[in-house]
Amino acid sequence: MDAVQKLLLTRGRLARRLPRFREMLPGSFIERRLRCGKPTCACRLREQKHTAYQLTYRLAGKTVSRMIPRDQAEDVRGRVQLQREFAEHVRRIQEINLQLLLMRLGKRG
DSSP states (O other): OOHHHHHHHHHHHHHHTGGGGTTOOOSEEEEEEEOOOOTTSHHHHSOOOEEEEEEEEEETTEEEEEEEOGGGHHHHHHHHHHHHHHHHHHHHHHHHHHHHHHHHHHHHO
């Protein structure tokens, strides 16, 4: 198998994995420790802060932050991570396409 065929096979494998990214979310997932505001809560009395989850993203040119319920936090965290994996995946496909182009150009010249 020559180099072009290997690149084409690799690109095909990468392209077939693209559907797994359909649930990705943009932005950043943040886990924060904060006080709730209730005057008699342990977070005020004993400095035991609560864990809160936040998704921050851009919408129509503005930064938006949304609090995420605890029961959805891991799902949202994973979907934001998919965004980073997608960017790397696309970068690899682009790199292969560039290598293929340069190989074709090299054969002509």
